[in-house]
Amino acid sequence: MSDIRLQIDGKEVTAKEGMTVLQAAQSAGISIPTLCYHEDLAPYGGCRICVVEAAVNGVKKLVASCVQPVAENMVVRTRSEKIDRIRKTLLELLMAHAPDSPELHDLEQEYGADRGRFEKDASFCIHCGLCVRYCAEVVKKNAVGFIDRGIRKEISFIPEIAAKECDDCKLCFPLCPTSYLQAAYVLVESLAFPRE
């Protein structure tokens, strides 16, 4: 693997080929906010909170740093007025679902987000997919998955698998930023495999 040199926030950074911009930034001690990223999981690119500006040969665009591979001579900015504005809107959109999520609170302050900007929506899942992906990729049980599409999309435990596997595992529980997962689990447990 050859070395790739790039610049992040004015700092010269050397990364390995195949690394993402996020990994390169982290290795250089530069922090980029994330919500759906987890180092044990394949990058997902869903929450978009990790957007940064990346320029190759002078062509600038906003990219999700968790999925964007590094490139030679790439110039990255992790903060700008525009990036902050977009992160603020993304946070506000998510806080319409999960106004009490501690992960969102930390970022709310940093980006000056207004948790009341958008009308509240009933479900407090933010669709980061951490539970679904952790169960599929690490635990390899597929006990929880996404169902439906778009704004009707939600996580759901598969009762047949969950009844057998979940009680002794629950590794996904601490990953959930909103505790919607726990609620979904309690629901499936009471409906599909109630304890005696």
Add this chain to the structure above:
Amino acid sequence: MPRINSPVELEAFRQEIVSKRDPNKPCITLCSGTACHATGSKEVALAIEQELENQGLTNKVGFRRTGCHGFCEKGPIVVIDPEEICYLQVTPEDVPEIISSTIKEHQVIDRLVYADPTTGEKTAHEPDIPFYKHQQRMVFGANRRIAPQSIEDYLANDGGKALIKALFELTPDQVITEVKDAGLRGRGGAGFPSGVKWEFARKSPGEPKYVVVNCDEGDPGAYMDRSLMEGNPFGVLEGLVIGAYAIGSHEGYFYVRQEYPLALENLSIAIERAEEHGLLGKDILGSGFDFDVKVHRGAGAFVCGEETALLKSLEGKAGEPRPRPPYPAVKGLWDKPTNINNVETWANVPLIINKGAQAFASIGTEGSKGTKIFSLVGKINNTGLVEVPMGISLRDVIFEIGGGIPNGKKFKAVQTGGPSGGCIPEELLDLKVGFDELTKAGSMMGSGGMIIMDEDTCMVDVARYFINFLTDESCGKCVPCREGLRQMHKILTRITEGKGKASDIATLESLAETAVEASLCALGSTAANPFLSTFRYFKDEYTAHIEDKRCPALACKQLISYYIDPAKCTGCGLCLKNCPDEAIDGGKQKIHIIDQEKCTNCGTCFDVCPAKFSSVIKISGEPVPAPIPEDKRTIVRKKKSK
């Protein structure tokens, strides 16, 4: 039919077919595409078969059921060759006369030919009808001459020639150079140069390589790909085999919407015929090149038209886009190098190989070459599919070919590029049609939908409608699209209901920016276009809705009131009789009055009030006048002045 094992054998077979056909023998061509099917082409077909038999003409007159001719507004369409006499809106009852007069006596039946809606001038000869005259039907034209399931028809119309040329005279690199030099850009939406894409896939390491036909056409009102697939599946297949040869692929997939049953049927038969004849499968035409295809039926998710979502769906997974890079050319189907093009793109390939890159590139604008098929729908006289050279003006497409706006209404906007395209206003009607030109105007080419809107269309409501469609079709993976569209839809709905706030525009703009800049795929990054383009060109309509609570087009139900003009009401009682809410008070010789408290704005009174009276009017943004006093409600008939 024995397999064809060489170009020489194919040419001999072609000659055999052609020599058996008498070009002077009368032939009845009946459009049997989906639109004509809906207007009764099947019944007409039965009548033609029956009548030919009755008159003892079955062997003397040819009869061909073809794919879509494009003039869907006037279907079912019958064309009599060799004279090319075109009959429109033909019914089974017309058939005996067509056969006895036109086939036997060479008489044109006046009532069945095209009549200009304004001048009444009749045109019988198909190529002279204004709808066809201004088109350049290089790709779509074959539909009219071949029965989609007949390989003989396809070969008789020069089918397979490009395949022979590619496999036997050109190297794969030469084919790619040809497509690059032609300047062919993807017809599915993004307009990426096809030859460059092919080259990426060819040079990309990894075996096997795949080629895919994207027939997941999902834009509302668009059916170009459907009609090509239904009408000329061999043409698409030939383009695909040539592309596969160029890229070095031996396995291809057709991804066809489940909702296109006729396309699926005709394609499956075409594949079978091509295999039997040695145009597909092992050692195609003795060239040593092997290529197989499979057909996959898509379940009709709009987002599966996006290439990475389509490939996921093809693998049997949920159709969700994934981040690019890596592009499918590097990591596509089952992580192998994959080239995916839209139906119309593939259908252009045989043309380029046959006529040469230069001939192809001589048509069009600097950045957009060749022709493009558009579906003209909405408030337009000639609804249908049209193929025009790139660079033609929107005005020519809408007024010369499309025949303008029905009922003497005024043109307001044309929405191009599907739901995530944009609305182009009247002052830009002279814009040349091309990828870059449309993008610059805040819209896009997309796959070629054109929805025409007249003065009665509210542009805020149009934005709300398309954002609603996209919210529904979002896969839900990324936040800017899933959540951003959800909120945009809520705000736009509120504005059309007269509950808009001054701050709504700024919120919409920031949601639009977030969707454009931060979405994962092209669905999200273009999803704000309906708002952005309508706001750019029709800002005053937004202001009217938000500030004055007024809908200038008088279309938003919650912002209008119905009122009966006392000076015009004749007391005919039609509105009273039809009002479902008993909101109208009236009687004989009495001016009718709408009780605004009871009225639910259904618009029935407006629709039933005879046009010669037009006494029911819509009012928006101002108070409804108080009902006239009871003692003045008696209608005094005016004495005839003479």
